[in-house]
Amino acid sequence: MTRSTTGTTAQSATLVAATVGTGLMAGLYFAFDISVIPGLGRGDDETYVTAMRNINDAIDNGLFGLLFVGAFIATGVAAAQQQRGGRPHTARWAWTAFALYTLSLVVTALVNLPLNAQLARAGSDFAAARAGFGTRWRAGNTVRTLACATALAALGRTLALHGRTPAA
Structure with a gap:
């Protein structure tokens, strides 16, 4: 195996891992949007708050x-591999994906995690806890x-693009 073949194989493997991981995260978030939150929304305040607390505890794992x-x-x-590999057009798409995934991390850190912590600390006034959390x-x-x-x-x-664009 030549150095360029090894490099291309490593680039492909990293790109596939990024794509699969991002797809799994998109699917998880989407499942909450279309089923978990609407389903919990049909229940009473105590059920909603208790279930979200349990979900937040369960998802906090390695x-x-x-x-x-x-x-x-x-x-x-x-993205860096595409850039270094002489595929600037391909790299732009990967950098775009990186920026978008970064946005999801920032929203998680600034919105969802603080709300999860607030819900965990909320007392037994389930209506107030839900009102300050859900929307x-x-x-x-x-x-x-x-x-x-x-x-x-x-x-x-x-x-x-990676599959059809030769490295420079």
């Missing part, structure tokens, strides 16, 4: 953390969904 951060790292590495959390999640889904589309374009 596998989720690996995926959440791993997709970010893989996308940035894939803002869902809006943040919608932004994350759109950012990740668009990043996934940009990574799909990156994959297509």
